Amino acid sequence: MVRTPTTPIYRVLFNNLKGQIDDGHYKKGDLLPSENDLCKLYSTTRPTVRQALSELARLGYIVRHHGKGSIVSEPKNGLGILSIKGSTAGVGKKNLQTKVLAKTAKTNWPIDFPYELTEAQRHAGCLYLSRLRFVNGLPTLYEETYITDIDLPRFTMHNLEKNSLFETLNKYHKVEIKEGEQKIWAVAADKAVSDLLSVKPGKPILHMKRSMHTNKSNLIIYSFLYCNTEEYFIQDYF
Amino acid sequence: MVRTPTTPIYRVLFNNLKGQIDDGHYKKGDLLPSENDLCKLYSTTRPTVRQALSELARLGYIVRHHGKGSIVSEPKNGLGILSIKGSTAGVGKKNLQTKVLAKTAKTNWPIDFPYELTEAQRHAGCLYLSRLRFVNGLPTLYEETYITDIDLPRFTMHNLEKNSLFETLNKYHKVEIKEGEQKIWAVAADKAVSDLLSVKPGKPILHMKRSMHTNKSNLIIYSFLYCNTEEYFIQDYF
DNA sequence: CAAAAAATCTTGTATATACAAGAACACAAA
DNA sequence: TTTGTGTTCTTGTATATACAAGATTTTTTG
Known part of the structure; x- marks a missing residue:
């Protein structure tokens, strides 16, 4: 792969957070930084941050709670891979x-x-x-x-x-x-x-x-x- | 679908499209209306329409193709429900x-x-x-x-x-x-x-x-x- | 002190907009 | 006819903003 198409911001954020959950930096039950904090950290806006968090939630890495935050859950073999x-x-x-x-x-x-x-x-x-x-x-x-x-x-x-x-x-x-x-x-x-x-x-x-x-x-x-x-x-x- | 004033637009759209796929109005292989068409139909904007389409895609009701559109796939018992x-x-x-x-x-x-x-x-x-x-x-x-x-x-x-x-x-x-x-x-x-x-x-x-x-x-x-x-x-x- | 109220966190929903990039099609040039 | 090559569809990514609503903390009040 010579050409490196720029990876979308939301995917970079997704990969980083996923990695930090996988390697134990965030453990089960931990609260992720708030959406606004992540915005500042990655110099981006909430819709972009939310796209990353949505995918993490879809894979079962986090559970989101209205008014509270995103809580790390058990990393799961999402996608039905057994x-x-x-x-x-x-x-x-x-x-x-x-x-x-x-x-x-x-x-x-x-x-x-x-x-x-x-x-x-x-x-x-x-x-x-x-x-x-x-x-x-x-x-x-x-x-x-x-x-x-x-x-x-x-x-x-x-x-x-x-x-x-x-x-x-x-x-x-x-x-x-x-x-x-x-x-x-x-x-x-x-x-x-x-x-x-x-x-x-x-x-x-x-x-x-x-x-x-x-x-x-x-x-x-x-x-x-x-x-x-x-x-x-x-x-x-x- | 019972519409309460508190039902979000994206969920109404999601339910309507899901219902139309379930009842055969849209069949497997059909192309859904484009995001912009749905915007006009529901008097809303693309991010809202995309939220509904994302959920449909997540449940396997549609597959989205960049530059082409959203194609109806087999209605599936998503979520791993067998x-x-x-x-x-x-x-x-x-x-x-x-x-x-x-x-x-x-x-x-x-x-x-x-x-x-x-x-x-x-x-x-x-x-x-x-x-x-x-x-x-x-x-x-x-x-x-x-x-x-x-x-x-x-x-x-x-x-x-x-x-x-x-x-x-x-x-x-x-x-x-x-x-x-x-x-x-x-x-x-x-x-x-x-x-x-x-x-x-x-x-x-x-x-x-x-x-x-x-x-x-x-x-x-x-x-x-x-x-x-x-x-x-x-x-x-x- | 304790309970109620307010302030302030958080995420949820929504609008408006812009440009990038893939796909399809019409049309002109070879 | 065939081959490009734009044009115009489509979805993908992103910014900026606003207000609603749940959760928590702080402050005020009884």
Whole structure:
């Protein structure tokens, strides 16, 4: 990216505040500076500040109270992107390991791909990877991901064992998840899945198919996952 | 839509457009009137119109395209409120019947209620109802709902077989769902659930626990559901 | 001292305006 | 015909301002 289009003020403010909440500078329950204070800090006006705060509220980072202020709430995996939670307590990052079974590689779209593809997507081809997630050493979630191979130079080089796919897409390719859809089933584990997740065949397994649109049209991400919900469950916020 | 002198312009516009999308006046793919046209129609200005359009976009009713306009998309059960979809085609309203097993009634909170309750909630007590949903005659979803009994006079009178719970809450009590959380498991059907959903015990069943906050603090809605995903699946948008 | 009232914080709603930038279309030039 | 190239739609970003209304604090009053 040679050309650097100026990022809007509201987005700079949004990113800064979001970062300060993520890194713990503002903690849950804290009151953000008032809109007028933020205006002075960023030399801008209330509508602009409010646009940033609206997006933070939409993602669940803050809750706004009329006459009081904006209160930081639990940072959530907004957008319906799912997280795994232990049945008793939250699972910290250190207890979550990722093993890449199939490294990111260029392939053709499967013939029986369950989503409709545009001509542009077909032409671009896709990147495929599969990962197995362990929670406290227990294989819990198997995920296959298909990413439309558009405008993602050298993407196969990234190490996705240590870093999150979405963080990587955002950080190095400025890809943001915008909207999506997910379908959910409870299925009986077949031979392949029961091997991967170390459960007996026939055990109830959570199965999901997800498609996610991004800020780049045609760059759509598909993810098919199987999750053992015996010890842990899947949780999302909206 | 009941218009009170205190209803903000942007909300009137939002409700009108949402209604026109819901009732099919605007169909999927249609282009809404431009922001300037809406300004003239409602004798207001662009920031106000844009506030209404932003909310419609946030709920997935429209997608906005820079330089082009606002395009109507599939009306979605935004906010992660789940809908049931057939595995081949969408399930129309006429194919979805609701049978109320336990009519809305005032009770005490269960002793083993899986969510933390505030003192105010405990004191207010709760309304309980349970419903079984049939898709094309097939019992598919069993749902138990607990509603904090705050500011809901004569709520037990409503007929929830024909009308949606959320529509009723909104229409008669001005309650809007704001944010929430859902936990998902795949479980084996026990005796009770297998009877309700007419499946063999042990069959994989989708189980969810959901809590939903509303525009009235302390009025929190809890819902516990079991879904047979053999023929149909659960789908949500984000 | 305690309760009521006022002042002053906060966010919510709204107007009016301006320019930037993407998309679509008409039209002239090659 | 095809290819640019403006013109004119559209939405995106931003400023400046005003008043309403909820929440909190300070001041006044009984």
